[in-house]
Amino acid sequence: MEPKNPVVDYLRMDRIPHIWCPGCGLGTVVNCFVRAIKTCDIPRDLISVVSGIGCTGRMAGYLKLDSFHTTHGRPIPFATGLKLANPKLKVIVCSGDGDLFSIGGNHFIHAARRNTDMTIICVNNFTYGMTGGQVTPTTPIEAIASTTPYGNTEEPFNLSHLAESAGAVYVARWTTFHVRQLIKSIKEAVQKSGFSFVEIISPCPTLYGRRNKLGDGLEMMRAFKEKSTVRNGADTREVGLDFKGGIVCGKFIDRERPTYLERYNERMTARLGASYKPYEGVL
Amino acid sequence: MAESKKSKEPRGKVFINSELCKGCGFCIEFCPTNVLEFSNTFNSKGYHPPAAARPENCTGCDLCGIYCPDFAIFGILMKAVA
Numbered sequence: 593m594e595p596k597n598p599v600v601d602y603l604r605m606d607r608i609p610h611i612w613c614p615g616c617g618l619g620t621v622v623n624c625f626v627r628a629i630k631t632c633d634i635p636r637d638l639i640s641v642v643s644g645i646g647c648t649g650r651m652a653g654y655l656k657l658d659s660f661h662t663t664h665g666r667p668i669p670f671a672t673g674l675k676l677a678n679p680k681l682k683v684i685v686c687s688g689d690g691d692l693f694s695i696g697g698n699h700f701i702h703a704a705r706r707n708t709d710m711t712i713i714c715v716n717n718f719t720y721g722m723t724g725g726q727v728t729p730t731t732p733i734e735a736i737a738s739t740t741p742y743g744n745t746e747e748p749f750n751l752s753h754l755a756e757s758a759g760a761v762y763v764a765r766w767t768t769f770h771v772r773q774l775i776k777s778i779k780e781a782v783q784k785s786g787f788s789f790v791e792i793i794s795p796c797p798t799l800y801g802r803r804n805k806l807g808d809g810l811e812m813m814r815a816f817k818e819k820s821t822v823r824n825g826a827d828t829r830e831v832g833l834d835f836k837g838g839i840v841c842g843k844f845i846d847r848e849r850p851t852y853l854e855r856y857n858e859r860m861t862a863r864l865g866a867s868y869k870p871y872e873g874v875l
Numbered sequence: 876m877a878e879s880k881k882s883k884e885p886r887g888k889v890f891i892n893s894e895l896c897k898g899c900g901f902c903i904e905f906c907p908t909n910v911l912e913f914s915n916t917f918n919s920k921g922y923h924p925p926a927a928a929r930p931e932n933c934t935g936c937d938l939c940g941i942y943c944p945d946f947a948i949f950g951i952l953m954k955a956v957a
């Protein structure tokens with residue numbers, strides 16, 4: 593008997609081939625995600641994956657896990673509800689830079705501030721692929737988007753620094769070239785208690801690469817390899833991304849803070865004593 | 876030295892599902908032992924899938940499988956095949 597691809601048990605193979613373009617990094621992200629989840633030793637029915645809208649938002653639909661494809665920008669509020677209703681769940685949000693930081697930017701900072709126990713996997717390809725390549729909050733200055741034909745002039749977010757400042761307890765960045773490190777970081781982030789964040793720089797050859805003369809997916813991957821440096825523990829203020837500039841990768845933050853529910857239960861117990869039964873979910 | 880290595884059984888084996896391939900070339904580029912090359916054949920979507928041009932070099936590291944965005948290829952250790 594022919595051996596089986598090690599990831600297919602975690603994919604809805606009836607939906608494969610997926611819609612992503614040739615040379616798009618999203619399939620590589622799914623591949624790394626599944627491999628990370630498989631090593632996490634978490635019962636499969638305790639994992640929930642939530643996505644928003646966009647090319648990355650399709651991720652949830654391809655995974656053979658409890659998964660939810662929510663409205664634009666709202667995977668984090670949806671994930672918060674899941675987590676609070678059933679705190680035993682491992683809740684993982686997979687979405688893109690536009691969905692998480694433009695439409696859903698406010699949700700991100702508040703979930704990080706509260707240290708809600710969830711993992712955010714953000715695929716940052718610097719554009720809105722699905723809707724035609726518009727500028728996003730991470731498009732580098734100078735880069736061309738369908739809405740910035742003369743080059744972007746708006747300062748982009750430095751996502752790792754934003755995540756750290758807002759309160760995330762785990763922050764890492766890799767590119768789709770760094771598959772082994774990425775698998776390790778996704779695993780660590782999922783196992784971390786609190787708000788963890790993994791940013792993945794990924795090629796969108798069709799709507800970002802072509803317009804910016806960066807070549808096809810493979811050429812963009814080669815550029816990630818050449819331009820990246822690994823600096824674990826780097827100061828996140830210094831890891832912002834320029835158009836065609838260097839990409840600092842690594843695990844930047846790994847720290848402890850009480851989670852939203854831990855702090856809530858602690859406070860209520862301190863205030864109400866034995867009459868308060870610590871909240872462990874409604875299910 | 877190279878001779879005796881060649882005559883040995885390869886450590887790994889690569890499996891390719893040509894129909895799923897979209898021809899991105901990631902597997903070919905990032906295989907550490909240069910096992911793969913684009914084949915001359917087409918799949919039904921018109922892409923050239925990779926083929927194992929130097930199967931004796933395969934270590935079964937599965938990097939091709941991790942990189943492949945279309946789940947069209949993977950490598951395994953020979954001892955896992957048997």
Ligand code: SF4
Nearest residue numbers: 612613616647721796
């Ligand atoms: S448009 Fe870009 S992000 Fe969307 S599938 Fe194509 S390459 Fe990937």
Ligand code: SF4
Nearest residue numbers: 896897899900902943
């Ligand atoms: S990585 Fe996958 S899709 Fe790309 S050429 Fe290799 S087999 Fe084909």
Ligand code: SF4
Nearest residue numbers: 906934936937939950
């Ligand atoms: S398993 Fe490793 S050595 Fe074998 S073809 Fe794939 S990448 Fe190359």
